[in-house]
Amino acid sequence: MIVDLINEFPTMEILKNELLNKYTHTAIGGPADWLVFPHSIEEVHKIVDFAHENELLLTVLGNSSNLLIKDGGIRGIVLMMTKLVGIRHDADSLTVLAGTLTIDTSEYAYQQGLTGFEWAAGIPGSIGGAVYMNAGAYNGETNDILASVDVITRNGKYKTYTKEEAKLNYRDSVMQHTHDVIIAASFQLQKGDKTIIRATMDDFNQRRRDKQPLELPSAGSTFKRPTGYYAGKLIMDAGLQGYRVGGAEVSKKHAGFVVNIDHATASDFLQVIKHVQAVVYEKDKVKLEPEVRIMGSD
Ligand SMILES: Cc1cc2nc3c(=O)[nH]c(=O)nc-3n(C[C@H](O)[C@H](O)[C@H](O)COP(=O)(O)OP(=O)(O)OC[C@H]3O[C@@H](n4cnc5c(N)ncnc54)[C@H](O)[C@@H]3O)c2cc1C
Structure with a gap:
């Protein structure tokens, strides 16, 4: 079904074919077919009902700080919740x-x-x-x-x-x-x-500034903490800091972060993730599971 969401909801804040890399903390991500910023609960409700009735894909994003959105972007409707505040x-x-x-x-x-x-x-x-x-x-x-x-x-x-x-x-x-x-x-x-x-x-924020690569785009900790280990330490001990594919790199400051150092694509980022998983598994037999939410199409 071909929809024109802007025509359907003329008073809502809606963008068509909007690149998501403008919003994500990784600065990575292809376009959303429709990007909606609801300003009220009623607007969220209208969009959820519309997507349900018309069997459209609906993806919900918050402040996009834990996301790796693939380069092909997200089909259907993306609800970005950052204007529903109070x-x-x-x-x-x-x-x-x-x-x-x-x-x-x-x-x-x-x-x-x-x-x-x-x-x-x-x-x-x-x-x-x-x-x-x-x-x-x-x-x-x-x-x-x-x-x-x-x-x-x-x-x-x-x-x-x-x-x-x-x-x-x-x-x-x-x-x-x-x-x-x-x-x-x-x-x-x-x-x-x-x-x-x-x-x-203030103490927590100082510790972050000291240890985390806050000056570069990232999605925070790339991997979940495996039981009994720290992902960052496993990655550091495997000598992977600085490992790079294209513009994505295992942070030299904190091994638990993959950072976008130069116009990385989602594919660069995913290749770094796969390599780190393979090397750590080979060395320590620990399976690292991504904490970042990977979504969208290639
Ligand atoms: C520099 C940096 C430091 C970080 N430090 C930490 C840390 O110390 N601890 C920690 O836990 N995380 C950390 N993170 C990761 C991230 O900030 C958290 O996971 C955060 O809670 C994600 O919130 P978000 O609104 O950005 O969600 P998003 O990244 O937008 O989305 C994350 C997931 O939540 C879903 N979602 C978001 N909002 C909604 C909603 N309203 N309804 C339904 N589903 C929703 C999305 O579909 C997605 O699957 C860090 C990230 C960065 C970049």
């Missing part, structure tokens, strides 16, 4: 719209004197992405503070998952299996000392 504050709990940045939410919690969100101070994703991935750092993770998640199911129903139903585990959540669109999440925090909260956030 935080509601009630006593010690926050309800946050899915596109709100995790960094902004962490900063907001600090301003309210609430503790629990410090670990997220430097994670460059959205709240929807943090819930979907159970993002975490420095001994904290989304699941620690999650109270509930509001979603729209793929057939257009509103639904709320309790923390238990959302099943957040290491880089996993129930939404990875149901493919629901996350529209908001609520978090239970505690009153804390603002000076200590600020110092903790």
Whole structure:
């Protein structure tokens, strides 16, 4: 079926054949047939219903900080949630719209004197992405503070998952299996000392600047942590730092990151991933599984 989404939804922010490398933290990714920026939950709902009724592919992106989108791009509709933003504050709990940045939410919690969100101070994703991935750092993770998640199911129903139903585990959540669109999440925090909260956030951010290649495009840690090991250490010990294909390279600063040093393509990035997996398996018999979400067509 040939659709003209702009004609269908004239008041929405929609771009046709839009290159996604403008938005991804890897600066890699071909075009989306239709790129939609919903500004309200109602707009998300309309697009989900339309995609369902017309059997169109629908891909949901947050702040695109954990993605490797292939060079052929993404067919159908891409919903980029970054303009669905807002935080509601009630006593010690926050309800946050899915596109709100995790960094902004962490900063907001600090301003309210609430503790629990410090670990997220430097994670460059959205709240929807943090819930979907159970993002975490420095001994904290989304699941620690999650109270509930509001979603729209793929057939257009509103639904709320309790923390238990959302099943957040290491880089996993129930939404990875149901493919629901996350529209908001609520978090239970505690009153804390603002000076200590600020110092903790600053310390975490300094540690990131010291250790991570933040000056180059990447998707953060390329691989999940294999049980009993650290991916970065395995890669470093295998002598793979600086291994390069085209414009993609295993970071010389942090072996756990693949960085885009010079107009890398998704194919460059994937070849680096495959090589690292093969060498580490050969040497240590450990299977490295990508943490970055690989999507789109060649
Ligand atoms: C420099 C750097 C440092 C990083 N450090 C960390 C770290 O310390 N800890 C950590 O856990 N991660 C880290 N990351 C990875 C990344 O920031 C997190 O995984 C983040 O939570 C992803 O959020 P996002 O909004 O960017 O999601 P995206 O990258 O846009 O998407 C990730 C996945 O979530 C899905 N998704 C996103 N939003 C929604 C939604 N609203 N509804 C349904 N599905 C959705 C997408 O379909 C995709 O499969 C880092 C990345 C970078 C670039």
